[in-house]
Amino acid sequence: MKTNRPQMLEKSHKHITCENCLSRKDSLFCSMTGGDLEKVDSNKSCSYFKKGQPLFIEGGLPRGVFCINEGKVKIYSRGEEGKEQIIHVATSGEIVGFRAMFSGEPYSVAANTLEESNICFISKDDFLDLVDTNATLRNGILRELSKELADRASFIKNMAQKSVRERLASALLILDDIYGEDFINLSREDLANFVGTATETLIRLLKDFKDDGFVTTHVRKIEVLDKEGLIRLAGV
Amino acid sequence: MKTNRPQMLEKSHKHITCENCLSRKDSLFCSMTGGDLEKVDSNKSCSYFKKGQPLFIEGGLPRGVFCINEGKVKIYSRGEEGKEQIIHVATSGEIVGFRAMFSGEPYSVAANTLEESNICFISKDDFLDLVDTNATLRNGILRELSKELADRASFIKNMAQKSVRERLASALLILDDIYGEDFINLSREDLANFVGTATETLIRLLKDFKDDGFVTTHVRKIEVLDKEGLIRLAGV
DNA sequence: GCAAAAAAATGACCTAAATCATACTTCCTA
C-alpha cells in the first residue's frame, strides 16, 4: 500500500556517509569500492534543500555534480514565455548535472527540488578525476548517457505523435515508477509541464481519468489505481 | 552560391583510407594519430549505400558503428501507426550508432540513408577497444553525448511549446546548416516527420514560407533565402 | 487562526492543425 507520510528530513547539514547511503545501491556510484568511496566521502558536502530550491539554473556554469540522497528534483528548461518543460524527474540515488561536466558548456537545463531533499555535492575536479580513473564508473556513465538519449528520442516521438490524453497516461506510469512507494506528488502545473500541455487541459483530463477509475487524488497527490488501464490508454 | 550538383559517388566498395578521409576533420576521430588510425583503417570496411538503404533497424542488435564518409543518414523511430519521427539527420564525418554500443541494448532508433552515401563500418570490439585506450576519443564521445542530450531537451521543449510554423522555421535552419553548400534535399514526408506534423500541413506551410520569400524550392529541393527571417519566425 | 496568496477547478470560446478526398506532377523502370 502506498504511503502518504509527511516526510520530515533531517534539516541539518550533517554529513551523510556514502558508506551508509541507502540510495547508493540504485546509483552510478554503486560499484565504487573503498578508496574511491572514501575520496568522494571526504570531499563531498551534504545539504538539506527546502522544496522548490534550485540546484542550478539554465545558462549557469557547472561546478560539480549533485547526488540525491533523499528527495525529488525536476530537470527542466524554460520556453519563451517562461513556460517550463520538465524533461525528467530525478529521485534518490540519481546523479544530477553530470552532462554539463563533459560538454564544457553552461547548463542547458535547470534543476529544482520538488520536495525537501538531502543532496550531496561533488566538485567538478573530484568527479572528473573519478571518471578518469574508475573504468567501471565511466562505463556506467556511458551507459546512462546512452539510455537517456534513447529515452529522449522516445519522448520526442511521443510529443510529436501522441495525444495529450495518451501522453498523460504515459507520464503517470513513468511518475508512478519514480515515486515508487509514495503517491505522485507534483503540482498540476508541474504535471502539465511534464506532459507538455496547458494546466487547464491537464486538470480536465485528470478528472476524466479519475471518473474512469484509473487514478484517484488526495488533494494534490495522485494515486495510480489501474496501471494496466493506463498502459492501454498510453498505447505503448 | 548553393549547388544543385547531381552527386555521383564511387559505387565500388573500394577502401577509403582514414588518413585521406576529408570528413575526418569534422569527426570524433579527428584527434586520432598514427597507431590508432591505422588500426581503424585496417579493420574497417567501406561500403557504398544507395538512397534509402538501412544501416540498422529499431530493435536490431548493434555490431559496430558507422562512420559517414559522404552522404546523409536519417535517424528515426517509428510510432504506432508506422509514422516516422526523425530525430536527427547525420552528415559527413559523423559517427552513427555508437550510443547502442554502450547501453548494451538493442537499437532504440533506426538509420537509413537519405541519399547515396559512402559509409565505413567499424566493429563493436574495435570501437570499444579504441574508446577504452584512447582518452581523447573517449572525452570526445562524452562531450558529444552530452551535447546531443542538450539538443534533445530543446527538441522536446520545441515540440511541446512551439507551433508547427515555428518548428518548421527552426527545422529549416538546422537542415540548412547540415546541408551546408547543398540545397536541403528531403522528401516533404521526411521533412514533415522531422518537424513532427502531417505532410499536408507541412506542404501548406512551406508554400506560405515560399510566398513570404523565406525559401524557394527547386522541385523537391529547398533553398533557404532569408535566414534572419527564419530565425525571427522560429522565435529562438 | 485569519487574511492573502497560490493552486485547482470549471465554463465558454476559438483556432491551429489533423484528417479525408481528390487532383496534379515527377520520377522510375520495363
Added chain:
DNA sequence: TAGGAAGTATGATTTAGGTCATTTTTTTGC
C-alpha cells in the same frame, strides 16, 4: 518512352486542445 507508382499539392471539414475569464479550494505567512 509510355505507363504506373510515388510524391506533391489543394480543398473541405472536423476537432483536440489552447486561451481567457471566473470561481472555489488549499496553502502559507503573520
